[in-house]
Amino acid sequence: QSALTQPASVSGSPGQSITISCTGSSSDVVGYNFISWYQQHPGKAPKVMIYEVSNRPSGVSNRFSGSKSGNTASLTISGLQAEDEADYYCSSYTGSTTVVFGGGTKLTVL
Amino acid sequence: QVQLQESGPGLVKPSDTLSLTCGVSGYSISSSNWWGWIRQPPGKGLEWIGYIYYSGSIHFNPSLKSRLTMSMDTSKNQFSLKLSSVTAVDTAVYYCARSNAAGTWFDPWGQGTLVTVSS
Numbered sequence: 001q002s003a004l005t006q007p008a009s010v011s012g013s014p015g016q017s018i019t020i021s022c023t024g025s026s027s028d029v030v031g032y033n034f035i036s037w038y039q040q041h042p043g044k045a046p047k048v049m050i051y052e053v054s055n056r057p058s059g060v061s062n063r064f065s066g067s068k069s070g071n072t073a074s075l076t077i078s079g080l081q082a083e084d085e086a087d088y089y090c091s092s093y094t095g096s097t098t099v100v101f102g103g104g105t106k107l108t109v110l
Numbered sequence: 111q112v113q114l115q116e117s118g119p120g121l122v123k124p125s126d127t128l129s130l131t132c133g134v135s136g137y138s139i140s141s142s143n144w145w146g147w148i149r150q151p152p153g154k155g156l157e158w159i160g161y162i163y164y165s166g167s168i169h170f171n172p173s174l175k176s177r178l179t180m181s182m183d184t185s186k187n188q189f190s191l192k193l194s195s196v197t198a199v200d201t202a203v204y205y206c207a208r209s210n211a212a213g214t215w216f217d218p219w220g221q222g223t224l225v226t227v228s229s
Contacts, residue, residue: 003155036215038156045205045219046148046156057217089156093214097169099146099158 004029004090004102011108017078020105022090024071028100034093035073037066040104041086049088050075077107085109112137114206114220122200122227128193132206132220139182140164144209145189146216147180149202157202161209162189169213196227 005023012018022029022037029035035053038046048057050066053073063078073092077084090102118130132145139145146161160170162180170178179192193200203224207216 032214034212034214038216045222046216047219048215048217051210051215051217091156091158091215093212096172097213098171099161099213101148101156101158104155 002100004092004100006088006090006102006105008103009106009108011110012077012080013110014080014082016080017076018080018107019077020075020088020090020107022073022075022092022102024073024092024100026071027096028092028094029068029073030071031095032093033068035066035068036091037064037075038089038091039084039086040089046089080109082109112208112218114208114218116204116206116220116223118204118223118225120224120226122196122225123229124197124227125195128191128196128200128225128227130191130204130206130223130225131188132190133186133188134208135187137208138184139187139189140184142211144211144213145182146207146209146213147191148205148207148216148219150205150222151199151202159191159193159204161213163213198227201225201227 037050040046054066144161147159182189203222205222207219
């Protein structure tokens with residue numbers, strides 16, 4: 001199974017919006033609405049921010065939103081805050097009853 | 111509040127077997143969830159290792175399948191991972207995590223434990 005493709009880094013200023021893309025294939029992103037997004041601060045465990053493409057777990061800010069179009073899923077963070085600076089990983093369930101992660105994107109808040 | 115905690119040796123010799131246990135508190139592992147393992151080599155991204163269902167069903171990452179064993183101990187409310195014939199490339203932070211009933215996302219995660227493969 002191949003990792004999903006994410007940009008290595010993105011950046012934005014406080015208050016702005018940014019979008020992180022996650023590109024896959026017919027066996028994962030295209031075929032299933034089981035995309036999730038995780039935030040990881042340095043030295044910490046990942047935390048789920050979005051599941052099943054666009055659902056937010058309880059307690060996650062509504063500044064985080066997810067979507068999918070074709071073979072690309074996206075995470076958008078609006079009203080960027082300093083605390084959003086972290087690594088972000090997408091993940092997809094696959095047709096082989098497995099899970100695949102993206103390579104990760106480092107978000108820098110300028 | 112559900113909490114997961116990994117435990118096991120922090121140093122494993124090449125060709126030996128890596129063994130980790132994930133203790134779960136605040137939730138029964140006999141509930142309808144998948145219980146998974148994910149690892150992260152230093153400075154790199156996440157890699158799904160596999161997961162085990164409360165019924166005993168298991169799914170593994172195909173790239174690791176030949177070296178993996180997973181099990182559950184419901185009496186201790188914990189589940190375990192064994193990875194055989196380890197090499198330096200298996201050096202990573204290993205996380206355990208609860209997945210939903212469909213096995214499609216993970217929450218919560220344990221804090222992670224660094225396992226170094228070195229002689």
